[in-house]
Amino acid sequence: MKILVINSGSSSIKYQLFEMDKKAALTTGLVERIGLDGSRIKHKIFRNGDAAEVIKEIPIKNHQQGLERVAELLMDSEVGVIESPAEIAAVGHRTVHGGERFNSTTIITDEVVAKMRELIPLAPLHNPANLEGIEVARQIFPQATQVAVFDTAFHQTMPAAAYRYAIPNNYYTEHGIRAYGFHGTSHLFVSKAAAEYLGKPVADTNVITAHLGNGCSITAIRGGRSVDTSMGFSPLPGLMMGTRSGDIDPAIIYYLGTKLGMPLADIDKLLNKQSGLLGVSGNSDLRDIEARQASGDAEAQLALDMYTYRIKKYIGAYVAVLGRVDALVFTAGVGENSPYVRQHSCAGLENMGIKLDAAKNRSDSRALREISTADSPVKVLVVPTNEELEIANQTLAAITQN
Numbered sequence: 001m002k003i004l005v006i007n008s009g010s011s012s013i014k015y016q017l018f019e020m021d022k023k024a025a026l027t028t029g030l031v032e033r034i035g036l037d038g039s040r041i042k043h044k045i046f047r048n049g050d051a052a053e054v055i056k057e058i059p060i061k062n063h064q065q066g067l068e069r070v071a072e073l074l075m076d077s078e079v080g081v082i083e084s085p086a087e088i089a090a091v092g093h094r095t096v097h098g099g100e101r102f103n104s105t106t107i108i109t110d111e112v113v114a115k116m117r118e119l120i121p122l123a124p125l126h127n128p129a130n131l132e133g134i135e136v137a138r139q140i141f142p143q144a145t146q147v148a149v150f151d152t153a154f155h156q157t158m159p160a161a162a163y164r165y166a167i168p169n170n171y172y173t174e175h176g177i178r179a180y181g182f183h184g185t186s187h188l189f190v191s192k193a194a195a196e197y198l199g200k201p202v203a204d205t206n207v208i209t210a211h212l213g214n215g216c217s218i219t220a221i222r223g224g225r226s227v228d229t230s231m232g233f234s235p236l237p238g239l240m241m242g243t244r245s246g247d248i249d250p251a252i253i254y255y256l257g258t259k260l261g262m263p264l265a266d267i268d269k270l271l272n273k274q275s276g277l278l279g280v281s282g283n284s285d286l287r288d289i290e291a292r293q294a295s296g297d298a299e300a301q302l303a304l305d306m307y308t309y310r311i312k313k314y315i316g317a318y319v320a321v322l323g324r325v326d327a328l329v330f331t332a333g334v335g336e337n338s339p340y341v342r343q344h345s346c347a348g349l350e351n352m353g354i355k356l357d358a359a360k361n362r363s364d365s366r367a368l369r370e371i372s373t374a375d376s377p378v379k380v381l382v383v384p385t386n387e388e389l390e391i392a393n394q395t396l397a398a399i400t401q402n
């Protein structure tokens with residue numbers, strides 16, 4: 001059975017086609033610069049252990065055209081992997097915001113689309129692009145069941161004490177202002193993999209998962225259920241990120257508006273696109289910052305100090321939330337690849353039972369691996385995330401249950 005996973009953004013569509021019998025990706029690709037100059041499709045196919053990539057530089061006016069070209073590539077005589085769109089049993093859509101309405105993976109109907117439209121004010125940038133992807137996939141793959149996998153759904157198990165903000169109740173009851181949390185698919189995937197590695201039932205396993213990519217979030221998971229997470233009403237709070245500030249005093253926003261006369265749109269841009277690692281060091285890519293730090297650059301050093309200090313603070317907070325922690329998991333681009341960040345985020349946490357093994361931490365293995373000392377009460381793991389596979393698995397589960 002084949003499942004197509006789609007992540008539709010405002011000017012891009014990422015896709016991956018899975019053969020579910022083997023849990024293997026047959027193709028992966030990216031349509032980029034939709035509606036802009038220089039639009040193109042990067043399409044990669046995996047055959048017999050080899051990968052080959054084709055790049056098509058073609059005008060792509062909108063998402064409809066983009067997905068039509070993808071369907072053609074999937075059926076292409078040279079780089080294709082299917083003969084007819086009907087071979088695709090289901091399309092799993094990565095969907096950013098499900099609000100409180102969607103707490104699990106959901107088969108898409110007209111009613112579901114209507115409810116998702118009602119949620120647009122909560123995610124004005126992401127949900128319209130996700131809906132666009134859903135609308136065109138329904139036209140191009142009409143035989144396939146369309147399934148929505150929400151980034152927020154995994155965190156719907158948080159208790160009110162964790163998700164409510166201490167502002168008057170009506171802002172929650174009338175306007176839905178609460179913490180929702182994001183990156184749920186990744187936190188779920190790596191926490192399940194960690195429990196499996198530990199050989200424990202998910203229901204008995206407590207894990208802290210640190211997803212450190214361009215966006216960063218950290219989650220406390222008790223018995224397979226998210227009980228707290230660092231992102232909130234939006235993906236802005238919590239850890240310091242590539243270009244997002246993470247936690248700041250909200251009074252700064254008021255100050256920027258009143259004292260500096262900054263329009264709200266500029267403040268939004270400042271905190272989401274010009275802050276974080278970029279704002280402090282001038283680079284958003286951690287590799288560049290690590291290279292500068294190694295040659296003694298003070299701004300790069302400060303950015304790394306702030307970045308790892310914030311992670312450490314959240315780990316400490318989530319040890320307190322969980323009481324007992326079986327594993328601390330690092331994942332995503334930085335979490336999987338930066339020994340420096342892992343080392344400095346865990347330094348000084350030995351009394352909390354977190355003891356890193358310096359040599360294991362430096363290993364350049366790409367696989368799931370343990371990087372704590374043999375006597376560390378909390379296992380520290382590096383678990384490569386695979387959000388697309390998790391979306392495909394959840395899509396499969398949704399269509400086989402119905």
Ligand code: ADP
Pocket residue numbers: 212213214215242284285286287288290332333334337338
């Ligand atoms: P996204 O959130 O866009 O999916 P990724 O999970 O790919 O992001 O993570 C991107 C981040 O990972 C970038 O800051 C990049 O510098 C960092 N990264 C990737 N490889 C390495 C590496 N070898 N060492 C340090 N950082 C890395």
